Amino acid sequence: xxxxxxxxxxxxxxxxxxxxxxxxxxxxxxxxxxxxxxxxxxxxxxxxxxxxxxxxxxxxxxxxxxxxxxxxxxxxxxxxxxxxxxxxxxxxxxxxxxxxxxxxxxxxxxxxxxxxxxxxxxxxxxxxxxxxxxxxxxxxxxxxxxxxxxxxxxxxxxxxxxxxxxxxxxxxxxxxxxxxxxxxxxxxxxxxxxxxxxxxxxxxxxxxxxxxxxxxxxxxxxxxxxxxxxxxxxxxxxxxxxxxxxxxxxxxxxxxxxxxxxxxxxxxxxxxxxxxxxxxxxxxxxxxxxxxxxxxxxxxxxxxxxxxxxxxxxxxxxxxxxxxxxxxxxxxxxxxxxxxxxxxxxxxxxxxxxxxxxxxxxxxxxxxxxxxxxxxxxxxxxxxxxxxxxxxxxxxxxxxxxxxxxxxxxxxxxxxxxxxxxxxxx
Amino acid sequence: xxxxxxxxxxxxxxxxxxxxxxxxxxxxxxxxxxxxxxxxxxxxxxxxxxxxxxxxxxxxxxxxxxxxxxxxxxxxxxxxxxxxxxxxxxxxxxxxxxxxxxxxxxxxxxxxxxxxxxxxxxxxxxxxxxxxxxxxxxxxxxxxxxxxxxxxxxxxxxxxxxxxxxxxxxxxxxxxxxxxxxxxxxxxxxxxxxxxxxxxxxxxxxxxxxxxxxxxxxxxxxxxxxxxxxxxxxxxxxxxxxxxxxxxxxxx
Numbered sequence: 001x002x003x004x005x006x007x008x009x010x011x012x013x014x015x016x017x018x019x020x021x022x023x024x025x026x027x028x029x030x031x032x033x034x035x036x037x038x039x040x041x042x043x044x045x046x047x048x049x050x051x052x053x054x055x056x057x058x059x060x061x062x063x064x065x066x067x068x069x070x071x072x073x074x075x076x077x078x079x080x081x082x083x084x085x086x087x088x089x090x091x092x093x094x095x096x097x098x099x100x101x102x103x104x105x106x107x108x109x110x111x112x113x114x115x116x117x118x119x120x121x122x123x124x125x126x127x128x129x130x131x132x133x134x135x136x137x138x139x140x141x142x143x144x145x146x147x148x149x150x151x152x153x154x155x156x157x158x159x160x161x162x163x164x165x166x167x168x169x170x171x172x173x174x175x176x177x178x179x180x181x182x183x184x185x186x187x188x189x190x191x192x193x194x195x196x197x198x199x200x201x202x203x204x205x206x207x208x209x210x211x212x213x214x215x216x217x218x219x220x221x222x223x224x225x226x227x228x229x230x231x232x233x234x235x236x237x238x239x240x241x242x243x244x245x246x247x248x249x250x251x252x253x254x255x256x257x258x259x260x261x262x263x264x265x266x267x268x269x270x271x272x273x274x275x276x277x278x279x280x281x282x283x284x285x286x287x288x289x290x291x292x293x294x295x296x297x298x299x300x301x302x303x304x305x306x307x308x309x310x311x312x313x314x315x316x317x318x319x320x321x322x323x324x325x326x327x328x329x330x331x332x333x334x335x336x337x338x339x340x341x342x343x344x345x346x347x348x349x350x351x352x353x354x355x356x357x358x359x360x361x362x363x364x365x366x367x368x369x370x371x372x373x374x375x376x377x378x379x380x381x382x383x384x385x386x387x388x389x390x391x392x393x394x395x396x397x398x399x400x401x402x403x404x405x406x407x408x409x410x411x412x413x414x415x416x417x418x419x420x421x422x423x424x425x426x
Numbered sequence: 427x428x429x430x431x432x433x434x435x436x437x438x439x440x441x442x443x444x445x446x447x448x449x450x451x452x453x454x455x456x457x458x459x460x461x462x463x464x465x466x467x468x469x470x471x472x473x474x475x476x477x478x479x480x481x482x483x484x485x486x487x488x489x490x491x492x493x494x495x496x497x498x499x500x501x502x503x504x505x506x507x508x509x510x511x512x513x514x515x516x517x518x519x520x521x522x523x524x525x526x527x528x529x530x531x532x533x534x535x536x537x538x539x540x541x542x543x544x545x546x547x548x549x550x551x552x553x554x555x556x557x558x559x560x561x562x563x564x565x566x567x568x569x570x571x572x573x574x575x576x577x578x579x580x581x582x583x584x585x586x587x588x589x590x591x592x593x594x595x596x597x598x599x600x601x602x603x604x605x606x607x608x609x610x611x612x613x614x615x616x617x618x619x620x621x622x623x624x625x626x627x628x629x630x631x632x633x634x635x636x637x638x639x640x641x642x643x644x645x646x647x648x649x650x651x652x653x654x655x656x657x658x659x660x661x662x663x664x665x666x667x668x669x670x671x672x673x674x675x676x677x678x
Contacts, residue, residue, distance in 0.1 A: 006535030010521065010528070017523045017564070254517030258580065261483045262536040263508035424487075 003264055007272035014246070015276060021242040025280060026287060029235030033228055033288055037301055041223040051079035052163070055092055055104035055150075059085045062112020064174055069107075071170035077163070078103070096152050103163060104150040111147075119178035126179075127186055147171065222302035228292040229385035230358045233378050235288060236281040236321055237352070240328040240345035243277045247332025248341045251425070266426045270333075270416070274325050281321030289313075307388035312395030316388060316402065320381040323405050326412035327377065333419040352376040380404040434496060434588050434619035435459040435482060441490025442481060451477060452643045454491070459621060459636075461496070461587070464614050466634030466651075467623045468663070470671050473641045475623045476592065482621070483513050483590055496587060509538050512586035516593040518573050519580070522566035526557050526576045529565065530583055537584035544583070551579040555609065571602035578606060582613065589613065591622045595629060607633055627663040637663070641671050 015021065054072070058065045073080055081101065083092065092104045149167065151160055177197065184192040250256050250269070259266060292304030307313055328345065335341035353359060355372050356379035365373060373379050380401050387398035420426040440455040451474060459465045469475050480486040482493055484500050484507065493500045498507045520529045527548050534544035552558045555575040560568065565576055578594060591610070595603040603626075610633060614620050624630050630637075631651070638648040647654055647670060651663065660666040 002541060003535045006532050010524065010532040013528060014521055014523045254515055254519035255521060257485065257515050257517070258513065258519035258533070259536065260485050261508060261511075261513040262533070263505045263538050264536040265505075268536075 003268055004272055004275075007268055008276055011246075011272050011276040015242070015280070018242070021245075024241050025235070025239055026284060029231060029238065029284060029288060030291060032234070033231040033291070034299070034301075036231060037223050037227040037292075037296070038299075040227060041301055052077060052103060052159075053101040054078040054080050055095060055101040056080055056082045057085060057087055057092060057104065057106045058082065059109045060107045060111035061109075062116075064112035064115045064178060065107045067177065068111075068170060068174045071173045072105070072167065075166050075170060077166055092150060096150060102152040102155055105167070106148040106150075108147065115175060115178050116182075119175065119182045122179050123182035123186055126183060224292050224296055224302045224304040225389050228288060228304045229389050230382055232285050232288045232317075233320060233324075233381045233385065234349070234353050234358055235284045236324040236381075237327060237349045237378060238346070239277050239280060239284075239324055240331055240349060241342055242280075243273060243325065243328035244332035244335060244341035244345045245338050246273065247329065248335050248338045251332075252338075266420070270329060270420070274322075274329065277325045277328065278318070278321050281324055282317055285317040285321070305389075308392060309388060309394040312393075312398070313388055315395055316381075316384045316398060319402055319405050319409070320384070323377045323381065323409045323412070326409045326416065330412045330416045330419070333416050333423070333425070349378075352378045355379070357382055374404070377405055377408045380408070431460040431462070432496070433458055433494070434461040434463065435621065436494040436497075437482070437491070438494075439491035440481070440488055440493065442477070442486070442488040450643075452481075452488075455643070455645065457638065457645060457648065459619065461619050462614070462617060464611075464620045464633055464635045465622065466630045466637040467621065467640060468627070468630065468637060468667060469640035473671075474643045475640055478640065479590055479592055479621070479623060483511065484508060509584065510586060511588040511590060512537075512581040512584065513590045514578055514581035514592065514594050516596060518577055520565060520576055523564060525560075525562045525564055526552060526579065527561045529576060529580055533580045534583045539584055547583050547585075551583060555579055556605070571598040574598050574602060574606065578609070586618065588619045588621065591620060591624075593624050593626075594622070595624070595626060603629060627667060631663045639667065639670050646670050 056069055056072070058069060069080065069082070072078060083095075089106075092106070095101060096104055147167070149164070151163075155163075180197065181192045184190075247270075250259075259269065289304060289306070293306060294303075297303045331341055331345045331348075335344065353376075355365075355369055356362075356376035357365070357373060358378055362370070362373055362379065362382075384398040384401040384405065387393040387401060391397070417426075435457065436459075437455060437457040440452050440457075441450055442452045443450045455478075457478075467475050467478065477486065481488050482495070482500075484504050488501075495507045496510050498510065500507045520533070524532070530548045530551065531544055534547065535541075539547065548561075549558075552561050555578065557572065557575055557579070560572070565573060568576070574595065574597070581589065581591075589610075594610070595606050598606070607629065610620055610622075620633070622630065622634060634651055636649065637651050637654065639646045649657075654666060655661070655663075658666055658669055660669060
């Protein structure tokens with residue numbers, strides 16, 4: 001037992017004197033979790049709190065163009081600025097290049113008359129379907145010139161899609177309003193009253209948003225609840241750089257020859273490294289979670305809320321840490337050089353994180369990746385943490401995710417043992 | 427009546443080949459080293475000195491024959507036999523991030539000593555080898571000579587009866603070499619068997635009383651140094667070495 005204790009003490013001393021290793025294990029993940037959460041949080045705020053600047057050039061002389069602008073304004077997503085109708089495309093593009101606006105919309109000339117014609121045609125068809133006399137569209141209506149939307153290239157595809165969706169709904173509202181007005185006029189030969197129009201078009205049915213949580217709470221998770229556990233797992237697995245490198249360094253150094261000539265099994269050295277680095281992973285988790293809970297609110301980020309089951313959180317962190325350490329050990333035993341351990345270790349963790357759903361949500365992955373995802377230990381670690389942090393679950397609720405982590409850990413340990421035997425290290 | 431000196435090392439009919447090589451590197455090799463001897467193993471590069479030392483210390487496994495350390499078969503009692511000897515490799519075999527005291531604490535534990543024994547031996551050794559003032563400083567900041575002293579201290583912390591020394595003085599100044607050789611002689615006086623290998627033949631001459639010359643996996647001669655010098659009419663070990671192993675340059 002004293003041998004093991006002395007070895008752990010040695011490993012801790014070597015570790016705390018390795019400044020670069022400490023920065024890699026503690027400094028880098030903290031920066032990562034801060035930056036990623038800040039980015040995701042600001043994205044959320046950009047879409048939900050800040051308004052996107054939108055230039056509007058209304059070349060239409062009728063009322064429907066104005067209606068469209070009002071409908072867009074009502075969406076609440078945009079900060080509208082109208083430019084003179086005679087401004088050229090070049091002017092609009094120039095304004096956008098200076099990032100004055102990220103979007104511009106040009107309403108074409110005769111937009112109102114063409115929408116009206118289209119509405120008449122639709123209304124006529126509807127009336128004839130009801131058996132009433134109406135314009136069945138024998139007169140050919142010109143197709144409506146499209147609205148032109150200019151996007152700044154910095155807007156990502158996902159934003160473009162949501163912006164497009166919002167603009168379509170505004171356009172749909174304007175068209176529906178016109179069809180309704182035409183129908184009303186055709187039947188009753190008088191204008192549609194504003195109150196009725198509002199009643200029919202603007203009185204939306206309420207949508208009640210409820211987050212499904214195991215513990216019955218209905219709070220909506222913030223960016224910290226999503227990001228902090230994910231990047232904590234990433235940090236834990238990133239000990240491969242320090243631990244894998246340390247095993248290779250020891251194997252290649254003269255001290256290994258001495259260790260082999262002593263009456264102690266090398267497995268004691270590996271056991272010590274496992275214990276030392278398991279403590280490191282738990283400290284990483286404690287530090288990053290602590291930062292999420294206590295530091296985030298001071299830097300304007302949403303705070304991380306601890307799950308109700310703290311002992312469950314500890315157990316999940318312990319299992320995740322053990323899996324991360326086993327992975328690093330396996331890399332260290334099989335790598336021939338430190339460059340191999342560092343290079344393969346780092347790249348493989350990034351790949352496992354990517355396919356494990358740390359970077360892109362697992363539900364958004366193509367089906368072909370969903371099988372590969374199940375092979376990534378980081379995926380199961382993330383699922384276990386999400387079960388606690390997002391779904392309000394307890395240890396028993398996430399046990400189904402812990403089992404694969406244990407299986408992967410055992411496999412990695414067996415592989416490490418075989419590697420040690422094969423290389424005659426034990 | 428002749429009193430039989432117990433053997434520190436007894437190698438009988440040793441057969442060894444490197445993995446993937448069909449030719450035996452050692453075949454039917456026999457060597458006996460008496461307890462308390464100051465024994466030197468010499469030979470040109472690639473002759474087999476380091477391989478033989480690795481076999482004797484259990485770092486390499488052999489296929490045929492036997493190696494006994496103080497009467498214990500190394501193959502059968504690998505772990506307990508390792509307690510009987512100390513090994514001082516040519517490379518600095520310690521953790522440069524640690525201090526001499528911390529290195530001794532770790533390697534002492536791995537050598538099977540208790541915490542109390544390690545404490546006592548650390549004070550003794552650091553005093554004896556002139557490292558007491560730097561006991562808590564990181565070894566990485568030490569000179570080459572001081573690092574050699576740390577290397578030596580680790581190898582002897584458990585008071586081994588047999589000490590394997592692979593180039594223990596390489597890269598040190600004359601004063602440090604003198605101090606190391608004196609310390610080794612002191613250990614031998616106290617009963618330790620020294621099994622030494624080096625290319626510093628003048629140094630070896632002052633330390634070893636018995637030598638073996640090895641070449642191409644075979645022991646060419648094995649006897650008292652003085653006896654061999656007079657038999658081959660040589661004034662020093664270097665002359666004897668060149669006479670028996672030829673002057674030809676070996677590109678090994």
